Amino acid sequence: MKNNDLKLGYLLVTSPVPNVFVGGLMVTDNRGLPAEFRYTEPIQPTKIQQVLYGQVLSAYIKREVILETLLKNLESKFKCLLVEDEHLVDYPAKGYPIVRIASTKSSPLGTVGQTQEIAPGELLLQVSADGNPVRIHYLRPEKSDSASPEVIDPISLLLEAGEEMDITEPLKRVEKALEIICQEAGITTTGNPPSVSPATR
Numbered sequence: 242m243k244n245n246d247l248k249l250g251y252l253l254v255t256s257p258v259p260n261v262f263v264g265g266l267m268v269t270d271n272r273g274l275p276a277e278f279r280y281t282e283p284i285q286p287t288k289i290q291q292v293l294y295g296q297v298l299s300a301y302i303k304r305e306v307i308l309e310t311l312l313k314n315l316e317s318k319f320k321c322l323l324v325e326d327e328h329l330v331d332y333p334a335k336g337y338p339i340v341r342i343a344s345t346k347s348s349p350l351g352t353v354g355q356t357q358e359i360a361p362g363e364l365l366l367q368v369s370a371d372g373n374p375v376r377i378h379y380l381r382p383e384k385s386d387s388a389s390p391e392v393i394d395p396i397s398l399l400l401e402a403g404e405e406m407d408i409t410e411p412l413k414r415v416e417k418a419l420e421i422i423c424q425e426a427g428i429t430t431t432g433n434p435p436s437v438s439p440a441t442r
């Protein structure tokens with residue numbers, strides 16, 4: 242039985258030029274169609290911020306600035322958040338798992354749902370019968386309160402979504418959208434980025 246309420250969140254943070262960050266969050270329905278898209282304006286930390294934050298600046302901007310800003314402004318609810326960045330996997334989400342996901346060229350594992358551990362906390366998951374497995378990494382999320390139901394295992398969510406869609410493909414759409422946003426803001430790999438404050442649309 243198909244779950245028409247199954248929505249997935251796809252978050253991507255890119256750095257089109259050094260020390261400039263932009264993030265986008267798209268929520269899709271069970272077929273992969275976009276239900277909502279939010280993004281931040283390009284963010285450029287000042288030289289003082291770069292010195293004060295040092296090596297933790299990138300993780301801080303991705304988590305506390307971009308992710309929290311996007312989540313706060315999002316109207317749609319999702320059951321699982323899919324990301325590409327390792328800095329986001331251990332974000333203390335409440336009520337849903339955060340899964341780092343990536344396509345692979347590994348040989349199929351066999352039947353749908355079969356897994357293969359490749360590193361502590363990381364595994365390959367066979368989502369479709371004829372495709373390559375995907376690589377996933379996730380931590381167990383916290384529950385929002387004691388009255389909340391148990392969080393569904395992300396593997397079962399991904400397998401259910403995989404019946405109707407390519408579960409990694411929406412991240413490519415978010416990446417392309419962020420490229421367009423940066424181009425419209427005058428940011429290219431050869432251009433000078435503007436100094437802007439965090440905002441979301």
